[in-house]
Amino acid sequence: MNPSLTFKAGVHDVLPTVFGYIGVGLAFGIVAHTSHLSLLVVAGLSFIVYAGSAQFIITSMLLLHDPLSAIFISTFLVNSRMILMSTSLAQYFRHESLTRNLLIGSLVTDETFALAMNKQNKTNGKLSFAWQSAANVVAYLVWGIATIVGAVLGGLITNPERFGFDFALTAMFIGLVYLQLISDRHLGLSLQLMVMLFVALIYYFMIGIMSQNFALLVATVTGCLFGMEMKKCR
Amino acid sequence: MSMSLTELWTILGCGLVTILSRALPFAFVKSLTMPAWLINFLSFVPITIMTALCCQSLFIANPGHLATLNIANCLAAIPATIAGVLTKSLLMVVVVGIMAMAVLRYFSIG
Incomplete structure (x- = not known):
């Protein structure tokens, strides 16, 4: 290039x-x-x-x-x-x-x-x-x-x-x-891995009590909020 | 060659949603600045939504009970992930994933 x-x-x-x-x-x-x-x-x-x-x-x-x-x-x-x-x-x-x-x-x-x-x-x-x-x-x-x-x-x-x-x-x-x-060097590997684990756990527990699409939405939004909090703690 | 009314509305509606998501920020950036908290929130959207989308394929929902694993998808995900680590190529992940699933189906696994 x-x-x-x-x-x-x-x-x-x-x-x-x-x-x-x-x-x-x-x-x-x-x-x-x-x-x-x-x-x-x-x-x-x-x-x-x-x-x-x-x-x-x-x-x-x-x-x-x-x-x-x-x-x-x-x-x-x-x-x-x-x-x-x-x-x-x-x-x-x-x-x-x-x-x-x-x-x-x-x-x-x-x-x-x-x-x-x-x-x-x-x-x-x-x-x-x-x-x-x-x-x-x-x-x-x-x-x-x-x-x-x-x-x-x-x-x-x-x-x-x-x-x-x-x-x-x-x-x-x-x-x-x-x-x-x-x-994504801005967020870094460890923070992203923590967020991924959090999203997977939320999704896993949510699909038992709500539709898959709604669980996807809840896991995504809470995952972003969790990520913002974790970033503050660093 | 046919299109139902639902399909037509889906294409027009999703087309509008997508073009607005893409083009409006260009109009905004020219005139005003986004609040820092929103940029911070949005920076986590790619990793969270892609993780949730993967989970949708790897877990099977059992309404009222805990989810179980989709064994075939989980098994095929292993070589696909290894292909990604080795080649960093999206195309290779897709090709290896498809081949792994074909092998699993051939031996009726999962």
Whole structure:
């Protein structure tokens, strides 16, 4: 990755992350197909919602016939990390127009955010609209196309459970939580491990007395409050 | 090729929720600053929500009783985690996880 901030440099820099999009995108397409979603719904989720892990949640909640309000709240909770990422990334584009800020913001993902943070280490804290847009648009198109290809392939595979594809979602969250654990230097390893243990315990006890989605909400919010308290104690 | 009304509302509603979460902070940062406590709270959201999402797959809910372990998912999670530690690649975690689950299913374990 060189310091160039042109559109072309953006396309070049985003290519290594594209493999991740293809892998998880294919998995999502296959999972969506086995959950009886049509190609049109898969395309709608990928191109309009465009939210990796949230798309898996939405798919499973549609399958369980959960109420719309619960689906919206879960989507907001899963994506609430975007508020934090966008808030951090936006600091680099304050000099750009509001329209350009909204354009960048509407396509930010975990990966393009991480890529941008990596890039600004090499450009003395500078990012450009052209570079960020190139990374965002390539990621957006690759994700959408990979999910649709996955959904088509899913139709050719008669019994995808036999091949373990239903585990892709769980595996992705395990991967994401591990990468978060080792890369968030702001919070650090020991604090994050304590918070993880706390969340797991709360979730374990809560699913006996409330719905899984509500338990997820309670475990997340109390986990954040617990983390804030533990950070104060250090 | 079909879409039910529920699916249409889900896509439009979740699309709106997601784009607002992504784009509104850019509008806010241009004009005002977020309170420190909120930034502090939000900094714990990624680790807590991802942990809770993992737990959702690893535990089986038994309403009125304590939860039990989803044995197959827990077993497949072991090689998936090892793949993550060794490669730090999301793709490898997903591929190894899927393969591990396929092997477990082949031998009808879990």
